[in-house]
Amino acid sequence: MQSELKRRGRPHRARTAFTVIAVIVTLFSVFPLLWMFVSSFKEGKEVLRANPLRFFPSQWITANFQKLAEDRTYPFWQAMRSTAFVSVSAALLSISINSMAAYAYARIEFTFKTLLWRLTVLSMYIPGLTILVTSFVVVNNLGLLDSYWVLILPGLASAYSIFFFRQFFLNMPMAVEEAALIDGASRFRIFYSIFIPNAKSPYVIMGTGAFLGYWNSFLWPAMTVTNQKYVQVMQVIRSYNNVYANNYGVVLAGSLLAALPPVLLFLVFQRYIVKGLMISGIK
Numbered sequence: 001m002q003s004e005l006k007r008r009g010r011p012h013r014a015r016t017a018f019t020v021i022a023v024i025v026t027l028f029s030v031f032p033l034l035w036m037f038v039s040s041f042k043e044g045k046e047v048l049r050a051n052p053l054r055f056f057p058s059q060w061i062t063a064n065f066q067k068l069a070e071d072r073t074y075p076f077w078q079a080m081r082s083t084a085f086v087s088v089s090a091a092l093l094s095i096s097i098n099s100m101a102a103y104a105y106a107r108i109e110f111t112f113k114t115l116l117w118r119l120t121v122l123s124m125y126i127p128g129l130t131i132l133v134t135s136f137v138v139v140n141n142l143g144l145l146d147s148y149w150v151l152i153l154p155g156l157a158s159a160y161s162i163f164f165f166r167q168f169f170l171n172m173p174m175a176v177e178e179a180a181l182i183d184g185a186s187r188f189r190i191f192y193s194i195f196i197p198n199a200k201s202p203y204v205i206m207g208t209g210a211f212l213g214y215w216n217s218f219l220w221p222a223m224t225v226t227n228q229k230y231v232q233v234m235q236v237i238r239s240y241n242n243v244y245a246n247n248y249g250v251v252l253a254g255s256l257l258a259a260l261p262p263v264l265l266f267l268v269f270q271r272y273i274v275k276g277l278m279i280s281g282i283k
Contacts, residue, residue, distance in 0.1 A: 044247030
């Protein structure tokens with residue numbers, strides 16, 4: 001009897017232990033965001049004051065956010081609009097291009113398919129920094145500097161995204177596709193009507209990843225754009241580190257606002273993201 005009670009108690013203790021660990025990890029993960037939120041309402045000197053007992057500001061102020069709106073040298077809201085346009089446009093174009101390429105690799109036979117697929121996978125192992133200068137020379141010769149094109153085009157094709165979509169498409173049943181081909185449906189019609197509706201989770205995962213990549217991009221925009229119309233939000237926040245070196249409350253206010261779109265994006269699509277990650281993990 002006692003041994004049976006012990007066996008029943010083990011799963012309960014294990015669940016309790018995992019719950020405690022999950023809570024601790026969550027607190028460590030969320031704390032920097034909470035600190036950034038609270039500090040964005042503090043005065044500059046109070047942000048750097050090392051006093052763990054004074055987590056909250058002595059006086060809540062909104063002057064840091066007002067300075068963001070008033071700054072004309074580095075216009076924050078212009079950078080936010082520009083970054084949102086680039087990120088959304090690039091994410092939509094990226095998932096469209098990469099999913100169509102993945103469908104071709106998964107379902108269509110064509111000349112040199114195996115060779116092209118191997119080259120595509122091989123490109124996944126080439127660090128982006130190694131081709132940074134080459135990429136700059138190319139866009140410079142094409143006259144794309146200081147434009148939205150230079151921010152969007154170079155990163156659209158992604159070998160990892162193609163690989164991810166292809167693995168998902170390979171596991172879709174052939175019967176429906178073959179029936180559609182017999183009925184005279186084109187490849188594009190099959191892709192648009194059958195594959196896209198059944199691949200919501202991969203589209204959300206890859207689209208979210210592309211959005212975050214463009215939203216958080218700093219090095220490439222810093223190399224290719226100087227016009228305020230095209231400057232991205234991470235460039236502006238980096239500039240604030242120098243301009244407001246004595247008032248980090250402004251820097252944290254800008255960082256807080258810049259972090260909101262990715263957080264909101266995850267909250268909206270978290271169901272599809274978790275489902276897609278579970279599916280990819282099972283496969």
